[in-house]
Amino acid sequence: MFLAKVYVTLKPTVNDPQGLTIKGGLHTLGFTSVKQVRAGKYMEIQIEATDKTIAAESVKAMCQKLLANPVIEIYRFEMEELPVASPT
Amino acid sequence: MFLAKVYVTLKPTVNDPQGLTIKGGLHTLGFTSVKQVRAGKYMEIQIEATDKTIAAESVKAMCQKLLANPVIEIYRFEMEELPVASPT
Known part of the structure; x- marks a missing residue:
């Protein structure tokens, strides 16, 4: 079992009204x-897989197909292995 | 100048309809x-400050007052120093 931490942000050149609103609120x-x-x-995604590369x-495919809009957004992710619950 | 990377997630016990919808879409x-x-x-927040601790x-105060809802959400953040644009 793996945990993917996915970060999706707007490209630096794209206008970010949500960010501007938060900035206004903070001010x-x-x-x-x-x-x-x-x-x-x-997003934190738990994936059942035997191999980290797979x-x-x-x-990566999920990000390209659903999680990010490649026209205006960029994505990055980190993978970490989750400990398997041992049957006791 | 510092860059704060703020992550706000729902507490593990709180129901997450958005996550369930994304999971459904991926399936x-x-x-x-x-x-x-x-x-x-x-959120990526740029802050003008002389000291990292400040x-x-x-x-932390921003998270508690505006960025996160402490009743249902948890937050964490990382700080990094941004290079100051040198006048050339």
Whole structure:
């Protein structure tokens, strides 16, 4: 079992109204030291696979097909192996 | 200048309809090895500060006041120093 941590963010050149809104809210609350906010998505995906490489290929395909919009977004992910629950 | 990478996720016990929907979509696309999906938010915040500790305290306060809902969400963040643009 593997855990993929997927980060999807807007490309740097794409306008980010959600980030601007968060920045505005932070300024209103007094956090005037905030210069920029970029908002993105974060997903934790558990995958049943025997091999880390196969699991990573699978996650890459998921990102390209569903999780990210390649026109305006970029994605990156990290894989980690989860300990298998031992039958006791 | 510091960059804070903030991750906000639902507490493990809280129901995550967005994650379930993503999981359903992935299954429909043929990724049947996906066992669980948890959806969250990811934010990159640029902060003007002289000291990393002060910047981190500031980010913690932002999370508690605006970025996360402490009743149902947990947050974590990483700080990194951004290189200052040198006047050339």
